[in-house]
Amino acid sequence: MSERGVIVVGGGISGLMAALKVVEKGIPVKIFSVVRVKRSHTVCAEGGINAALNTKGEGDSIDEHIRDTIVGGDFLAHQKPIVKLCNAAPSIIYMYDRMGVTFSRTPEGRIDLRLFGGVKKRRTAFAGATTGQQLMYALDEQIRKYEALGLVTKHEFWSFQSVVRDGSGRGIGIIAMDMKTMELRAFPAAAVIICTGGYGHIYGRCTASTHCNGSAASSLYQQGATFANPEFVQFHPTTIPNIDKMRLISEAVRGEGGRIWTYRNGKPWYFLEEWYPSYGNLVPRDIAARAIYKVVREMGLGIDGKDAVYLDVTHIDRKRLDERLGGVLEKYERFMGEDPREVPMKVFPAAHYSMGGLWVDENHMTTIEGVFAAGECDYLYHGANRLGANSLLSASFSGFEAGSRVVEYIKGKDQNTDKKWFDDELKRQNEQFKLLAAASGDENVYALHHELNDVMCDKVGIVRKNDELSSAITKILELKERFKKCGTSDGSRWGNQELIFKKDLYNMLELAHAIAAAALLRNESRGAHYKPEFPERDDANWAKITKVRFAPDAPKFEYEDVEMSYMPPTKRDYR
Amino acid sequence: MRKVLIRIKRQKDPHSMPYWEEFEVRVTEGMNVIGALKEIRKNPVTVDGKKTTPPVWDESCLEEICGACTMLINGRPRQACAALIDTLGDKIVLEPLSKFPVIRDLWVDRTKMFDALKRVRAWVENDGYFDLGPGPFFNEKERKIAYAFSRCMTCGCCVEACPQYNARSPFIGAHALGQVYLFNMLPLGKKDKDERLDAIMGVGGISECGNAQNCVEVCPKNIPLTDAIASLGWATTVRAIKRLLTE
Numbered sequence: 001m002s003e004r005g006v007i008v009v010g011g012g013i014s015g016l017m018a019a020l021k022v023v024e025k026g027i028p029v030k031i032f033s034v035v036r037v038k039r040s041h042t043v044c045a046e047g048g049i050n051a052a053l054n055t056k057g058e059g060d061s062i063d064e065h066i067r068d069t070i071v072g073g074d075f076l077a078h079q080k081p082i083v084k085l086c087n088a089a090p091s092i093i094y095m096y097d098r099m100g101v102t103f104s105r106t107p108e109g110r111i112d113l114r115l116f117g118g119v120k121k122r123r124t125a126f127a128g129a130t131t132g133q134q135l136m137y138a139l140d141e142q143i144r145k146y147e148a149l150g151l152v153t154k155h156e157f158w159s160f161q162s163v164v165r166d167g168s169g170r171g172i173g174i175i176a177m178d179m180k181t182m183e184l185r186a187f188p189a190a191a192v193i194i195c196t197g198g199y200g201h202i203y204g205r206c207t208a209s210t211h212c213n214g215s216a217a218s219s220l221y222q223q224g225a226t227f228a229n230p231e232f233v234q235f236h237p238t239t240i241p242n243i244d245k246m247r248l249i250s251e252a253v254r255g256e257g258g259r260i261w262t263y264r265n266g267k268p269w270y271f272l273e274e275w276y277p278s279y280g281n282l283v284p285r286d287i288a289a290r291a292i293y294k295v296v297r298e299m300g301l302g303i304d305g306k307d308a309v310y311l312d313v314t315h316i317d318r319k320r321l322d323e324r325l326g327g328v329l330e331k332y333e334r335f336m337g338e339d340p341r342e343v344p345m346k347v348f349p350a351a352h353y354s355m356g357g358l359w360v361d362e363n364h365m366t367t368i369e370g371v372f373a374a375g376e377c378d379y380l381y382h383g384a385n386r387l388g389a390n391s392l393l394s395a396s397f398s399g400f401e402a403g404s405r406v407v408e409y410i411k412g413k414d415q416n417t418d419k420k421w422f423d424d425e426l427k428r429q430n431e432q433f434k435l436l437a438a439a440s441g442d443e444n445v446y447a448l449h450h451e452l453n454d455v456m457c458d459k460v461g462i463v464r465k466n467d468e469l470s471s472a473i474t475k476i477l478e479l480k481e482r483f484k485k486c487g488t489s490d491g492s493r494w495g496n497q498e499l500i501f502k503k504d505l506y507n508m509l510e511l512a513h514a515i516a517a518a519a520l521l522r523n524e525s526r527g528a529h530y531k532p533e534f535p536e537r538d539d540a541n542w543a544k545i546t547k548v549r550f551a552p553d554a555p556k557f558e559y560e561d562v563e564m565s566y567m568p569p570t571k572r573d574y575r
Numbered sequence: 576m577r578k579v580l581i582r583i584k585r586q587k588d589p590h591s592m593p594y595w596e597e598f599e600v601r602v603t604e605g606m607n608v609i610g611a612l613k614e615i616r617k618n619p620v621t622v623d624g625k626k627t628t629p630p631v632w633d634e635s636c637l638e639e640i641c642g643a644c645t646m647l648i649n650g651r652p653r654q655a656c657a658a659l660i661d662t663l664g665d666k667i668v669l670e671p672l673s674k675f676p677v678i679r680d681l682w683v684d685r686t687k688m689f690d691a692l693k694r695v696r697a698w699v700e701n702d703g704y705f706d707l708g709p710g711p712f713f714n715e716k717e718r719k720i721a722y723a724f725s726r727c728m729t730c731g732c733c734v735e736a737c738p739q740y741n742a743r744s745p746f747i748g749a750h751a752l753g754q755v756y757l758f759n760m761l762p763l764g765k766k767d768k769d770e771r772l773d774a775i776m777g778v779g780g781i782s783e784c785g786n787a788q789n790c791v792e793v794c795p796k797n798i799p800l801t802d803a804i805a806s807l808g809w810a811t812t813v814r815a816i817k818r819l820l821t822e
Contacts, residue, residue: 017704020704021704024703024704035633035635035641035643036643036685036689036729038641038642038689038728038729039635039636039641039642039643039728040635040641041635041636043636043640043641044636044638044640044641091705091706094706094707094708094709094710095704095705095706095707097709097710098699098701098702098707098710098763099699099701100698100699100758100761100763100764102713102718102721102722102725102761103713103718104715104718104722105712105713105714105715105718106715107715108712109712109713109714109715109718110712111709127722127725128722130640130726133640133726134722134725137725138699141692141697141698141699142698142699142704144689144692144693144697144698145696145698145700147693148693148696180678180679209635209636209637209641210634210635210637211635242605242606242607242610243603243605243606243610243613244606244607244609244610244613244637244656245637245638247637247638248638323719327640327726331638331639331640334639334657335605335607335657335659336605337659400704444617444618446613446616446617446629447617447618450617489619489626489627489628489629490628490629491628492587492628494587494588494679495588495631495678495679495680495682497629497631498616498628498629
């Protein structure tokens with residue numbers, strides 16, 4: 001165990017950006033991913049990436065980007081990191097440009113910009129409607145270059161299980177499982193960067209890729225890392241519902257002129273435009289999702305009595321639609337069998353983005369020394385609600401930051417490769433898996449996951465009530481009990497997806513408990529967290545980051561004041 | 576409620592023999608092949624009432640943008656997430672891609688495709704990952720052509736359908752040629768175009784293409800692969816003559 005180097009867990013854009021910042025200093029990197037990194041969830045991001053390039057003669061500025069992000073997040077995010085994020089944004093776009101990202105261009109050949117939600121200026125760079133895919137591929141290509149040089153080693157189809165800690169509590173490596181051979185193995189590292197994305201699949205009916213289940217972050221949380229703001233989960237207003245997943249219809253559709261409506265008294269009613277004349281269809285996502293929920297569930301005005309409103313682009317020129325929204329319209333057509341250029345799309349909100357995540361300091365280090373976190377699995381930039389097209393930005397920037405900080409962190413530090421700590425943790429993991437594989441009973445792990453999804457969507461969703469949150473916690477505890485009776489229909493020691501999912505579900509249940517408990521405690525409405533019993537934001541009591549630590553019986557909570565050095569809280573009004 | 580029969584070609588590991596199992600699945604609205612597989616997984620019992628293991632497959636985005644869940648569906652290579660049950664008849668046959676080693680059931684090892692991307696140097700050589708200002712301007716008309724090629728998911732449909740691509744042939748495949756075409760037209764990629772052309776001029780390179788044109792037929796992103804191959808055919812010829820004259 002003498003190899004030096006850094007481990008990155010997760011191969012989306014935050015992970016690969018972090019890896020690039022480390023490897024460009026000549027330090028070897030191992031990347032662990034449960035999928036081919038090229039197939040990471042970043043590819044699902046459609047609309048674009050924000051930077052105040054101000055190339056549209058609209059007088060956009062970095063200051064305005066900062067303000068929009070702070071207000072969009074409903075004053076729950078520390079402000080200094082947002083200032084850094086927005087200042088770095090133009091250079092991040094240019095870096096991608098120099099990697100060969102095929103950003104859509106203006107007639108002169110500059111990077112084009114489009115309008116997005118919660119803002120008034122065109123600030124979103126894009127590559128058709130598959131921006132995430134294009135950024136992902138650019139980083140994947142750069143990483144491949146270092147792979148060919150032997151500086152990067154990819155462990156694809158390896159599932160992270162835990163960090164290895166030495167006697168002082170410092171993270172000195174990881175335990176991961178080979179998803180083919182099912183072998184658990186210890187890997188030493190000078191530092192570990194966790195970039196494993198959000199926890200959408202605790203809700204199941206979400207826009208996330210199937211492996212975005214928060215399992216890795218939950219595992220760290222159970223090892224003592226503090227988790228922040230778990231109750232803040234973004235519901236994207238416009239998705240296409242199906243049993244296997246809710247497919248995202250990008251906010252870019254509204255940025256390009258798409259309109260939301262439903263029938264009222266037999267006539268089209270553009271309720272967002274009526275309720276929010278200033279921002280109209282481009283109010284932030286928490287507000288749009290709640291409005292659609294209200295119109296459908298409370299006023300009973302869903303299309304054909306179902307969970308749906310129209311998202312309409314039929315008034316926009318076909319050629320322009322294909323050029324700027326091609327990928328997303330093709331997707332609707334493929335999955336729904338109707339041409340959205342001719343017939344309005346039917347959409348409904350679904351769980352989309354995790355604002356909460358592992359608590360990190362200004363260097364992106366978690367509460368476990370030597371273990372860093374970046375991307376959707378940290379909590380730093382989006383507060384109570386993320387603005388559209390800020391996620392590709394924060395994923396890139398946080399990866400960039402974490403990678404750079406790790407290079408500083410490991411300078412002059414001895415790497416602890418004492419075999420004892422690795423053997424101990426490996427033994428603990430082997431025992432856990434032995435127990436999981438030996439469990440017997442009538443419960444099916446996939447069916448149990450489905451039940452967890454139901455309770456999270458129904459009771460910890462867009463509208464939250466304290467009695468329902470309490471019953472959700474009771475249900476989660478019941479599921480934890482029933483989990484013990486999850487039988488095994490696959491006893492194989494080769495490519496056993498059921499066994500790995502079992503461990504993932506165990507981790508999901510622990511994190512679900514923290515989400516519901518945090519939501520129950522927060523008696524106010526802020527961003528994506530909305531309680532009709534407490535309909536206003538309560539800055540006197542709740543301008544605070546939730547910090548939760550794991551304990552075997554129930555999560556333990558403490559709170560941290562939000563740092564507001566850039567601007568004091570103002571009323572958040574998009575009317 | 577309508578039911579379909581799903582017939583799956585299964586294999587326990589890379590070294591064992593394949594076998595078939597059939598499952599009956601109740602069809603729900605908008606169900607796709609992944610949705611059907613997930614139903615089977617919740618209660619893995621064959622149509623004959625035999626308890627079995629849950630089928631194994633590769634998946635990620637379920638939006639036909641990652642390429643993971645590519646398999647043979649009624650004999651055609653495509654993404655299982657985008658294959659709607661209602662369009663597939665009452666009996667649906669699922670098989671792993673045939674051009675790659677099977678890991679388990681419908682999960683195959685496509686490492687070979689990613690190795691080909693290394694061989695053709697499918698990346699931009701740049702000066703590093705820090706603030707160096709904007710890159711060069713890029714004509715939107717050319718950008719559109721490049722974008723079509725940069726949507727390649729390395730899913731494997733093109734090489735699965737290609738008669739020249741198999742275990743006995745060194746052919747690198749249409750997807751890799753498409754990437755050479757892409758990087759050779761990018762403003763910062765052009766400078767290394769000779770190295771990429773050289774990489775596809777040897778054994779397993781562009782001359783192995785038999786012009787069957789199956790690749791464009793099955794590409795889920797409609798990438799004009801044969802246009803790229805035709806153009807690269809010309810470019811490699813010019814490159815060969817130049818090499819002859821200068822060496």
